[in-house]
Amino acid sequence: MTDFxxxxxxxxxxxxxxxxxxxxxxxxxxxxxxxxxxxxxxLVHHMAGNAxxxxxxxxxxxxxxxxxxxDNDADATPTLExxxxxxxxxxxxxx
Amino acid sequence: xxxxxxxxxxDEPDIREVATLSLELDPQIxxxxxxxxxxxxxxxxxGPWRPDLILLDVMMPGMDGPxxxxxxxxxxxxxxxxxxxxxxxxxxFEQEHLLQLGAIGVIPxxxxxxxxxxxxxxxxxSWASV
Numbered sequence: 118m119t120d121f122x123x124x125x126x127x128x129x130x131x132x133x134x135x136x137x138x139x140x141x142x143x144x145x146x147x148x149x150x151x152x153x154x155x156x157x158x159x160l161v162h163h164m165a166g167n168a169x170x171x172x173x174x175x176x177x178x179x180x181x182x183x184x185x186x187x188d189n190d191a192d193a194t195p196t197l198e199x200x201x202x203x204x205x206x207x208x209x210x211x212x
Numbered sequence: 213x214x215x216x217x218x219x220x221x222x223d224e225p226d227i228r229e230v231a232t233l234s235l236e237l238d239p240q241i242x243x244x245x246x247x248x249x250x251x252x253x254x255x256x257x258x259g260p261w262r263p264d265l266i267l268l269d270v271m272m273p274g275m276d277g278p279x280x281x282x283x284x285x286x287x288x289x290x291x292x293x294x295x296x297x298x299x300x301x302x303x304x305f306e307q308e309h310l311l312q313l314g315a316i317g318v319i320p321x322x323x324x325x326x327x328x329x330x331x332x333x334x335x336x337x338s339w340a341s342v
Contacts, residue, residue, distance in 0.1 A: 124233060125325070128226050162271055163224060166300045169322030170227055177322065181300065 125171065132171040133208055139164060140204040147201065158187050161200075176203055216336060219263035220245040221252045221280065222298070223272040230325055231267070231298075238329035248272060249280030256290060263293065265336050267319075270299035270310065278313050285314065294339045296332065298323065 139160055146152045152160065161180040169177030179200040186193035218235055220243055222228045228245045235243040244261065246252050249272060255261070266284070270277040277297055284290045297310045300321040307318045317335040319328070 121233060121237070121325070125230070128230060131226060159273075162300065166224060166227060166321045169300070170230060174322075177300075184301075 129171045132167050132173065135167070136164070136173075136176070136204055137208040140201065140208055143197065143201050143204070147197070154187060158184060161187070173207065176200070176207065179203055214240065216241050216265060216333060217261070217263045218243045218265050218267055218332065219252060219255070220267045221247075221249060221272070221277075222269040223247055224269070227269075227321070231323070231328060234323075234325040234328040235332065236329075237326070238333070241329055241332070249275030249277070249283065252280060253283055253287065256284070256287060262289070265332065266293055266295045267332065268295055268297050268315075270297050270301070278310070281313055281315065294336065296335055 142152065142160065146157065161184045165177050165180035165184060168174070168180060179196060182196045183193045183200055185191075186196055216238075218241055220228065220231055220235070222231065222245070225247070228247065232243050232245045235241045244255070244263070246255060249268075252266070252268075256263075268277040268280055272280075275283070277299070281295050284293065284295070294316045295314065296317045296319060297315045298319045298321055299306070299310070310318050316339040317331075319331055323331075
């Protein structure tokens with residue numbers, strides 16, 4: 118089981134690396150380098166699945182909410198802002 | 213306990229690996245994992261390996277889970293192979309829709325790696341007893 122937990126830790130680290138990249142893309146999106154809707158949907162969908170799997174339930178919930186809002190053509194801006202803030206806290210924690 | 217051969221289809225490499233490891237916590241589960249519906253269909257068409265159960269991610273680029281299931285049902289020899297969907301969008305009406313497509317169960321993502329094998333075995337047993 119320890120081996121399995123070690124493996125999960127490896128994926129957790131990989132998730133954080135990918136989240137940093139996604140955070141950069143989402144910031145770009147907010148600042149004008151707009152992601153097309155399918156691209157944004159794919160990003161938050163993968164984030165929702167992976168975050169939940171690797172121990173970041175709060176990110177998973179917010180990413181799912183953004184996905185749902187985009188799917189329903191609702192305004193996802195406030196939820197996306199909250200997601201970006203949470204990602205920032207997670208991948209760029211203050212000392 | 214008999215060997216349960218599982219084909220797992222998911223485009224997310226990390227989740228694919230974790231699910232495979234989770235299923236293999238049960239030494240009587242033999243799991244093969246592929247990255248797309250098209251790869252799954254190709255593997256099945258090539259034979260001779262035949263899964264007892266197929267675990268299908270719902271949202272995948274290209275051929276998604278429901279499209280893969282529909283194609284599978286059209287393949288000789290796989291009309292009745294039990295399929296379980298796995299999805300991050302497992303609200304009630306969505307689960308119901310997936311079951312209506314012919315799946316025997318829906319496992320929400322994120323799943324518990326420690327109990328995934330038990331969940332699948334349980335779904336497989338329930339299906340076999342009907």
